[in-house]
Amino acid sequence: MTEERPIVTPWQVTGRVDYEKLIEQFGTEPITGELLGRIERAAGELHLQLRRGVFFSHRDLGWILDVHERGVKFGLYTGRGPSGPTTIGHMVPWIFTKYLQDKFDAKLYFQLTDDEKSLWPPPGMSLEETRFWTRENALDIVATGFKRGKTLLVADTLCARTLYGMAVEVAKHVTYSTVKAIFGFEDSANIGIIFFPAMQAVPAFLESRLVGKNVPCLIPAAIDQDPYWRMARDIAPKLGFFKPAQIHSKFLPGLLAGGKMSASIPESAIFTTDGEVAAKRKIVNAFTGGRATVEEQRRLGGDPEICPIFQYELFLFEPDDAKLEDTKRRCLGGELLCGEHKEALAGKVAAFLRSHQERREEAKEVLDEFLVKDEYFSK
Ligand code: TRP
Helix, strand or coil, X not given: CCCXXXXXXXXXXXXXXXXXXXXXXXXXXXXXXXXXXXXXXXXXXXXXXXXXXXXXXXXXXXXXXXXXXXXXXXXXXEEECCCCCCEXXXXXXXXXXXXXXXXXXXXXXXXXXXXXXXXXXXXXXCHHHHHHHHHHHHHHHHHXXXXXXXXXEEECCCCHHHHHHHHHHHXXXXXXXXXXXXXXXXXXXXXXXXHHHHHHHCHHHHHHHHHCCCCCEEEEXXXXXXXXXXXXXXXXXXXXXXXXXXEEECCCECCCCXXXXXXXXXXXXXXXXXXXXXXXXXXXXXXXXXXXXXXXXXXXXXXXXXXXXXXXXXHHHCCCHHXXXXXXXXXHCCCCCHHHHHHHHHHHHHHHHHHHHHHHHHHHHHHHHHEECHHHHHC
């Protein structure tokens, strides 16, 4: 049997991703032990997603640390395509971005691409729908705990006056053939999505433009967004800006076999608004790295590498490295059965959802302080 070749694009992630190959394919750099040491010294502690290789690749991270060591502030930029409810998979890079914001006291631009999700993938949603999801997703973003006054949620059609002019400047330097080569657009692609990558580049430069001097920018995001940054880095010097640096994460696996968590396949994903019962049901029904029978599991052990239950602990839910190691050992040794492990994870997920949902309610009161409009920028 030949294994299906994994696909990683901004719109599709399927198959079992070989992250080392992806570093080669995309031309990014692995996060070395030396870099981890520098982050630890600068930040005071390493986030579990760094210790465990969830964030595994970068461009120019060393430069960002140089800048920081010289006492210069850098900004953060990340984003979300508002096409549906937030899953805990979406929150992986957000939680990490909060760590960076806290440790480096950085200003954060958080783009919500309501235009992109109306344009792509075809047939897209109505703008009314993507604006609805913008507000819904924004509640989850605020509930993640970003700093008030240092975090701007920028939705493209709500901040069009601010963003569009800069997008035009970017677009002038990008040819149709470049966009086709980077994103694989066919001739049947609508003209909106051909232009859109220029919009996604803008928040990387916005702070520089607003303050009137170059501000270094670091983009934490899942690796599938890398094609956008290749384009943005290419044109940055032409506009007199620094190339944005990046730090890339892996994907949280879905609860069903293969692929990442996908909001369009509800049983594959835990939504931030799921009740305890629904979340538990999904976990109990999940695919695991376990064997067909208890006897085989006891004898041969499970495979934590391919098991979403174990991976959820690793990405999000088990803060203690020693406990995580112990769970892995008991899984590999056949001591820990999948049913028992699912039960334990369901408890942690329920606790997370409860406190997230409380913060999500509170976020409704302050949403408009975060979700800015054009007027904010013309003040
Ligand atoms: N294109 C991204 C998506 O579909 C949304 C996005 C915009 C983004 N700017 C970003 C993601 C910056 C990460 C970092 O989800």
